[in-house]
Amino acid sequence: MDTKKLDLNLLATLEVLLEEKNVSKAAARLHLSQPAVSTQLSRLRDLFNDQLLIPARRGMIPTAKALELRAPLRQALDHVRDTLTTHQSFEPEKADLTVMIASTDYLQSVIGLSIIEAIRKHAPGIKIGLRNLEPYRLDEQFMNGEVDLALMTQEEAPSELRTRHLYDEVYVLIGHKDHPLLSDSMSFEDYLSLKHIVVSLDGGNFLTPHDLALKELGYSRNVVLSVATFLIVPELVAKSNLVALVPKRLVNGRTDLKIVSPPMSSTGFSVGMVWHERTHNHSAHRWVRDVINQIMIA
Incomplete structure (x- = not known):
């Protein structure tokens, strides 16, 4: 490669093209016209002796060479940007x-x-x-x-x-606001017998770390539902007799829920x-x- 032909603006254009995989979108981000970006892409192809981006049904597909360039290109440009911003007071x-x-x-x-x-x-x-x-x-x-x-x-x-x-973060036990068995003084046996919702981010898993800890002690709780996200749990609980262990910050300020400490502490997380x-x-x-x-x- 003839480095005398190297233009930093060309490399910045290539970085955006590899992210957008679309000349029009890249042009909008770079505040350039579409023909100008197309011309720069042509120069980049000559510079690297590779097509870099191949027209496809939707947008463009990066070549193997382009995929190899993506990480080192981003790192090199980040170093340049860092060098410039380090010597400027940030506003x-x-x-x-x-x-x-x-x-x-x-x-x-x-x-x-x-x-x-x-x-x-x-x-x-x-x-x-x-x-x-x-x-x-x-x-x-x-x-x-x-x-x-x-x-x-x-x-x-x-x-x-x-x-x-x-x-x-710590976990709290939640149920609907009139749940008859939910209280800070509830028994361990009542806790186990409640109908529990658990969250499995991978989906479909009914054994959480809390359940594994219970199992080691010879106990198991009555898990009836597994969901893939915490976000729907408060709504499910508020409209049923189900209960759930959830991060405390998720339900702070909720007046439609009864929120208590579980009789067996559940390990929180940072x-x-x-x-x-x-x-x-x-x-x-x-x-x-x-x-x-x-x-x-x-």
Whole structure:
């Protein structure tokens, strides 16, 4: 490759094309005309001696060479961006970037809106993308720039990622507000006999860590329903005689539910921020992490 022909703007265009896989969408993001992006794509093809993106029925498909380039290209451009921003004082009100945050639906529900409001109050040009957490793909997503920050249990994060503790969560037992057996003084036997809902993120599993702990002690509870998300559990419980163990923050302020401590304590979990080295020193991403940390401390 003749590096004299190298144009940083071309590489920035390639980065966006690989993300959008569509010339029109890439042009909109880059604030360029479609013919201008098509011309840049032609120059990129000459530069790398590869088609890079092949027209398909919907959008474009990256070639094997393009897929190989995606991660190192993103890292190289991130280093350039970090170098520029590190030597500038960060001004939130002038920031213009997108931050992709991965988390469970529970966390999107309990703190997602607070994060969005706090960030956009001071930095209206920052766009927040919330996406579902995929723990098994997280390392790859960080490397490819699909995710900038994850909110999750720190112990489940890949060891090479950076983390910061946010808060500790506990479980409470919920039922409809007039449930006759639900109380802080209920017996252990009554607790086991209640009709329980459990949450299995993979779907269809009736044994949670709490049930495994009960099993080791020689007990089992009456589990009648398994669902794939915490978000529908309060509504199911409010309209039936079913009960469920749920994170306390999920039901704070609910007046249509009876909320008690379970007779057998259920191990809670910690929530933290997780991020990759590529954004560690980036001033805008540092600011976003600090804002989230302040929200949780307040």
